Structure formats: structure tokens, C-alpha cells
Amino acid sequence: MGESRKLSGRYRLLNPLGAGSVRLAFDEAEHRDVAVRELRVPPELRESALFEARRATGLRHPSVVRVLDVLIEGGVPWLVMEFVSGVSLEQAVRSRRPLPVAQAARAGVCVLSALTAAHGAGIVHGRVDPGNVLLTATGRAVLAGFGAPSLSMLPSADLWSLAATMHFAVEGRPPGQVPAAGADPFRSLIRAMLHPAGPPPVEVVRETLDRLAVDRPLDAVVEASGPLPPARVAAIGLAVLDRLVACGAFHGGVQPGNVLVDDSGRARLTPLLRSGTLPAYTAPEGAATRAADLWSLGATLFTAVEGSPPAPGAPLTRAGALAPVLFRLLSGDPAHRPTMDELRRELLAVATGRA
Structure with missing residues (x-):
């Protein structure tokens, strides 16, 4: 294929782009670089392929490489596309x-x-x-x-x-x-x-x-910066609690990797995916209840303030005013855990320094 060849009398073919079948061309009518590609399809699919290609010319989006033109040259269909560097x-x-x-x-x-x-x-x-x-x-x-x-x-x-x-x-x-x-x-x-x-x-x-x-997952924040101050952890707990309340049902995925923290320190619990909860953050009763979500929240906040997940007999050395809240959340008896309203008041007191 010669360098001086033109398609439709306006697209001058230049060098190949990468290792594929796409070539750089210069649109002499619009004075711009474009990318062109031969549309290779079996003869029986040609008409439907041309229909789809022409429909694609109407698609406009900042994250789409636009199809600018569809043409037939010597019986061969070609696509003319926006050139993106x-x-x-x-x-x-x-x-x-x-x-x-x-x-x-x-x-x-x-x-x-x-x-x-x-x-x-x-x-x-x-x-x-x-x-x-x-x-x-x-x-x-x-x-x-x-x-x-x-x-x-x-x-x-x-x-x-x-x-x-x-x-x-x-x-x-x-x-x-x-x-x-x-x-x-x-x-x-x-x-x-x-x-x-x-x-x-x-x-x-x-x-x-x-x-x-x-944003970054909470476990990555703790790994990079070390254990977080109790007041900051309490604020993260409040944000996660708000999402649990809005969820209105068992979430099942409360753990540090699913809590995302932005540059200003605000936190957000991601929607539940199919991955479930890691054992270290699964309530001991193994039930799909909102009380189990609160145990998982307690284990998540424990990790944030202490630097590692809770384990039997693990001491709370950095939790300060947050310690009593964590003790209640991590109770083995769901009936001894705080309600969501009680937890909000307790976390707010720690976050604002009133505990």
C-alpha cells in the first residue's frame, strides 16, 4: 500500500499505528490526523457490519474514540476514526x-x-x-x-x-x-x-x-500511616454506621478493606459484593444479622486504632476513650452490643472529645 494513496480522495494514508491493522492518515478536508482501518468481515455480514459502523458515528462521549466516517473504497469498507495520542x-x-x-x-x-x-x-x-x-x-x-x-x-x-x-x-x-x-x-x-x-x-x-x-482502603491507610488516633477512628465509625443504617439490612462485608477513606479523612463503606467477610471480621455467632455487622464494625475500628485485628486476649493499648465502645461492640453475646442509636452517641462523644 503506497504512502501517497488516498481514501475517498481526502484521507492520505501514512504509517501503521502499532502492530495492528490501524493506520495513521491525514484528513486533507479537515486538516487533521485520523486513524483508519479496513473493516474485514465475511461477505454475508458486510451489510450488517456497515449498518453498525454507521450507527457508531453518532456516538459522542469524552471516553470514546469517535468513528468519524464509514466509506467504501474499491469495494472494501473502511472506518475513519478520531486519532488519539x-x-x-x-x-x-x-x-x-x-x-x-x-x-x-x-x-x-x-x-x-x-x-x-x-x-x-x-x-x-x-x-x-x-x-x-x-x-x-x-x-x-x-x-x-x-x-x-x-x-x-x-x-x-x-x-x-x-x-x-x-x-x-x-x-x-x-x-x-x-x-x-x-x-x-x-x-x-x-x-x-x-x-x-x-x-x-x-x-x-x-x-x-x-x-x-x-480513595484508599482503611487497611492500606493503617499500613502506610500506622494506628490512627481514637477520635479519627470514631469519626470513621460514624460514617460506616450511617451506611449500615441506610442499608436497612444485614450488610455482611464490614471490614477494613471495604472502608474507603478520602484525602480529608472522610470514610465510606463500599456496597456489598460477593466476596463476603474475612474470618477476623466475622461475628462469632456467624449469623446474618445487623448485630453481626456491629461486631464486624468493632473489629474494623479495633484494627484502625490498634494496627491489627482483634484476637482472644488482645489488649487495647491505644484506644483510649474508644476502648469501652469497642468492648461492647466485640461482645460475644449479641444482646450486649449497643443499639445503633447508642453507638452513634458513644462514637460522637469520642470523635468530639466529650467522652
């Missing part, structure tokens, strides 16, 4: 190393937003993978590959592929039959999205990714 997620991970969770979550936020817009327009991507996620110099992620036939896939297939892509981002490998273990909320979310029963609701996925993109 960046490196694919696949290249970034293979040439460097897996991404930090916060960066992977930010990419997930962008791709999920793009998919939500596409699904709302009746478009299924069908090829979400690390090679089609581009990371720009500004830290934004954009999803390429729209306009190709989606092979009649359902939107849920795109969410599964997004989870597999995020798994690759933090593990450096596809999930295969055994997704990565780990109690942190990012890997828990990935496993939930890959579950054969189908992904969690999109709102739960979005909320979790939004928080992980900017």
Missing part, C-alpha cells in the same frame, strides 16, 4: 508493570462511562480488551474499537470484558479460570463482575470504581 493499556502493562489500583480504577471509570453511553444508544462494543483501552498523557482512558461488528453480544458481555481488562491492568494477565485472590475492594469487584451469575448492578460497579479512583 496515547498508549494502549496492553502496551503500558507489558512494557512497564501492572497499574496501581487507583490508576486502574480511574481507567475503569472512563471505560464504564463510555460503555454506559453506548448501551444507552443501543450499541454493544463487543471487543473491550486491553488493546482497545488507550491511556492518554493526561491520565484519561478512552475506549477504541467502536464500529466493528458486535457479533450480537449483550451489554453484560461488555461488563465481563471490562472486568477482565481491569484484571489484566492490576495483575498483568487475563483472569482465566482463576481470577486473582485478595480481599481488597478492587479485586473483589472484579471477581463479582466475572461471576457466572452476572455482574452486580451497574450503579454498584460505578460507585465502587468512583471511590477507588480517589
